[in-house]
Amino acid sequence: MSEKTTSDKMLGVLGGMGPLASAQFMLRLTLLTPAARDQDHIPAVLWSDPRVPDRTKGKLSGGADPLPWLLRGVRGLRQAGCGAIAIPCNTAHGWYEEMAAEGVPILHIVDAAAAELHKVAPRGTIGVMGTAATLAMRLYQDRLEQQGWTCITPTDAEMAGLVSPAIASVKANRVAEAYAPLATVVTSLAERGATAVVLGCTEIPLGIQAGPYATLGVPLVDTIDALALAAIAWARS
Amino acid sequence: MSEKTTSDKMLGVLGGMGPLASAQFMLRLTLLTPAARDQDHIPAVLWSDPRVPDRTKGKLSGGADPLPWLLRGVRGLRQAGCGAIAIPCNTAHGWYEEMAAEGVPILHIVDAAAAELHKVAPRGTIGVMGTAATLAMRLYQDRLEQQGWTCITPTDAEMAGLVSPAIASVKANRVAEAYAPLATVVTSLAERGATAVVLGCTEIPLGIQAGPYATLGVPLVDTIDALALAAIAWARS
Numbered sequence: 001m002s003e004k005t006t007s008d009k010m011l012g013v014l015g016g017m018g019p020l021a022s023a024q025f026m027l028r029l030t031l032l033t034p035a036a037r038d039q040d041h042i043p044a045v046l047w048s049d050p051r052v053p054d055r056t057k058g059k060l061s062g063g064a065d066p067l068p069w070l071l072r073g074v075r076g077l078r079q080a081g082c083g084a085i086a087i088p089c090n091t092a093h094g095w096y097e098e099m100a101a102e103g104v105p106i107l108h109i110v111d112a113a114a115a116e117l118h119k120v121a122p123r124g125t126i127g128v129m130g131t132a133a134t135l136a137m138r139l140y141q142d143r144l145e146q147q148g149w150t151c152i153t154p155t156d157a158e159m160a161g162l163v164s165p166a167i168a169s170v171k172a173n174r175v176a177e178a179y180a181p182l183a184t185v186v187t188s189l190a191e192r193g194a195t196a197v198v199l200g201c202t203e204i205p206l207g208i209q210a211g212p213y214a215t216l217g218v219p220l221v222d223t224i225d226a227l228a229l230a231a232i233a234w235a236r237s
Numbered sequence: 238m239s240e241k242t243t244s245d246k247m248l249g250v251l252g253g254m255g256p257l258a259s260a261q262f263m264l265r266l267t268l269l270t271p272a273a274r275d276q277d278h279i280p281a282v283l284w285s286d287p288r289v290p291d292r293t294k295g296k297l298s299g300g301a302d303p304l305p306w307l308l309r310g311v312r313g314l315r316q317a318g319c320g321a322i323a324i325p326c327n328t329a330h331g332w333y334e335e336m337a338a339e340g341v342p343i344l345h346i347v348d349a350a351a352a353e354l355h356k357v358a359p360r361g362t363i364g365v366m367g368t369a370a371t372l373a374m375r376l377y378q379d380r381l382e383q384q385g386w387t388c389i390t391p392t393d394a395e396m397a398g399l400v401s402p403a404i405a406s407v408k409a410n411r412v413a414e415a416y417a418p419l420a421t422v423v424t425s426l427a428e429r430g431a432t433a434v435v436l437g438c439t440e441i442p443l444g445i446q447a448g449p450y451a452t453l454g455v456p457l458v459d460t461i462d463a464l465a466l467a468a469i470a471w472a473r474s
Contacts, residue, residue: 010286019267019278026260026285036409041256041287045313048263049247050278076282076317172273 009043009235012082012104014073016048017055017089018171021202021224023048025088028228042235045080047073055091056133067095074102086231088202088224091131093139110143112230113198113223117149120219121196125150127189127218129182130200131167132159140200152192154185163204170203178207183216190218199223246280246472249319249341251310253285254292254326255408258439258461260285262325265465279472282317284310292328293370304332311339323468325439325461328368330376347380349467350435350460354386357456358433362387364426364455366419367437368404369396377437389429391422400441407440415444420453427455436460 011029015022026046035041052070057063070092077085084105087093093109100106117126128140128151135141141151154163162181169178182204186197196219199205205222213220248266252259263283272278289307294300307329314322321342324330330346337343354363365377365388372378378388391400399418406415419441423434433456436442442459450457 008288016275016278016280018275019281020264023260023263023267026263026283027257030256030260031410033410037405038253038255038287038289038291038408041253043253043288044256044283044285046263046281046283046285047317048281048283050275051280052275054275079316080284080313168274171275173268173270 009083010081011042011044011231011235012077012080012085013044013046014070014077014085014087014092015046015089016050017052017092018203019048019050020170020173020175020206022046022088024206025086025202025224025228028225029231032225032228033232042232045077045082047076049073055089055094056131059091059094059133060136066092067098070095070099071102074099074104078102078104084231084234086227088227090139090200090202090223091134094133094137107227107230107234109223109227110140112226113140113200113221114144114147115230116221116226117144117196117198120221123148124195125152125193127186127194127197128153128200129163129185129189129197129204132164134200135159140198152189152194154189158185158188166207167201167203170206175206176210178203179211182207183211183213186216186218186220190216194218196221246320247318248279248281248468248472249314249317249322250281250283251307251314251322251324251329252283252326253287254289254329255440256285256287257407257410257412257443259283259325261443262323262439262461262465265462266468269462269465270469279469282314282319284313286310292326292331293368296328296331296370297373303329304335307332307336308339311336311341315339315341321471323464325464327376327437327439327460328371331370331374344464344467344471346460346464347377349463350377350437350458351381351384352467353458353463354381354433354435357458360385361432362389362430364423364431364434365390365437366400366422366426366434366441369401371437372396377435389426389431391426395422395425403444404438404440407443412443413447415440416448419444420448420450423453423455423457427453431455433458
C-alpha cells in the first residue's frame with residue numbers, strides 16, 4: 001500500500017482547547033506547507049477533546065484536574081503512531097513535563113513562539129498576552145527572559161475586564177466580539193514600551209484576526225502559526 | 238475524571254482528502270455547534286492522512302488502490318473510541334460499503350447534502366459538481382434521482398478544462414485561482430436549468446468561497462457544511 005509521499009512522519013495534535021483554535025491550527029498547518037497535491041501534505045491526527053476541564057481553573061482556583069484528560073489524548077496519539085505532538089493550547093503547557101513523560105516528543109509552543117519573535121523583535125521589551133494561568137505560571141516570562149527579552153504583561157484590571165472575557169467569547173463562537181478588547185490591550189502594551197506582542201493563548205489570534213489587526217502598529221506573534229511552522233519543520237526534517 | 242459535558246459521543250473524522258477540506262470541516266463543525274464554552278463542543282478525532290492514493294485515479298484510471306489506506310483510518314478511529322465517522326471527501330464514498338463493514342456507522346455525505354438540498358430546492362432539476370470519479374460512479378445522481386430530483390452535471394469539456402483543474406488548485410493551496418473556473422461552471426449549470434447546485438467535492442466550496450460566490454444567483458449546497466450539520470445532529474441525538 002505504499003506510494004511516494006513527501007513525509008512518512010505522522011504529527012499528533014492534542015487539541016480541543018479550544019476546538020476553534022485546533023481547527024485553525026490544522027488549516028494553517030495545511031496552508032503553510034509547500035504542497036502541489038494532497039500527498040505532499042503532512043499526515044496528522046488531531047485529538048480534539050473539548051471535555052478537558054478548564055486549564056486556568058485547574059491551575060488557579062481548585063477546578064477539576066485536566067491532567068488525566070491530557071494524558072488520555074497523548075496516549076491516543078501515541079497509539080495512532082504519531083512521532084511528535086503539537087498542542088495548540090498555551091495553558092496546557094503547564095503540564096508539559098507530565099505529558100512528555102509518556103515518551104512522545106512534544107513541540108513546546110513557547111520555543112515555537114520564541115523562534116518567530118526573533119524575526120520581529122530580536123531583543124528588548126516585549127508584551128505577553130495569555131490566560132491568567134499562563135501568565136501566573138510564567139510559562140513565557142521565564143523562558144523568554146532567559147533568552148534576553150524583558151517581558152511585560154497586561155494589568156490585573158486588563159486581564160479581568162478585557163483579556164479573559166475575550167478568550168471566553170472565542171470559545172463560545174462569538175469571535176468578532178473579541179477583537180475590540182484584545183486590540184485595546186495590544187495598544188496598551190505597545191504604549192508601555194512593547195516592541196512586539198506574543199499572543200500566548202491560541203484564542204487570542206482568532207479574536208485579533210476578526211478585526212483590522214494589521215493597523216495596530218506593533219508586530220504580533222501568532223502562537224497558532226508559530227506552532228504550525230515548528231510542526232512543519234519537524235515533519236520535513 | 239468526569240465533568241458535566243454536553244456530549245459524550247466521540248465523532249471520528251476520516252480526513253486528509255484533501256487536508257484543507259478536513260481542516261475546514263473541523264472549523265465549521267465548531268462554529269455551527271451551539272456552545273458557550275469549550276466543554277459544550279463535540280469531542281472528535283480527525284485522522285488526516287493525505288497519503289491516501291488519489292481516489293479519482295484509483296476508480297477511473299488504474300491508480301493505486303486507496304482502500305487499504307481508508308481502512309487503516311477507519312480502524313484508527315474505531316480504536317480511538319469513535320461512535321460514528323464523517324468523511325469530508327465525496328469521492329471516498331465510492332468505497333462506502335467496504336468502510337462501513339468495519340462496524341462503525343458512517344454518516345453518508347450524499348444523505349447529508351440531500352437534507353440541505355431539500356431546504357433550497359425541494360424538487361426539480363439540480364446541478365451536481367464533483368470529481369470525475371464521483372460523477373462517473375453516479376454517487377449523487379442515483380441517490381438524488383431516487384428521491385425525485387433530476388440531476389444535470391458539467392460537460393466533459395467543463396470537467397477537463399475547469400472543474401478538475403480547480404480541484405487540483407485547492408489541493409495545492411492555490412485556493413483563489415479556483416474561483417473563476419468553478420463560478421463559470423455554476424453559471425453554466427444554472428443556465429441549463431439547475432435551480433440549485435450541489436458542490437459534491439469538498440474542495441469546491443473552498444474554491445467558490447474564495448470569490449464573490451453569493452452573487453452567482455443560484456443556491457449552493459456546501460457538502461462540508463452539510464456533513465458538519467449531520468455530525469452535530471448525530472452528536473446531540
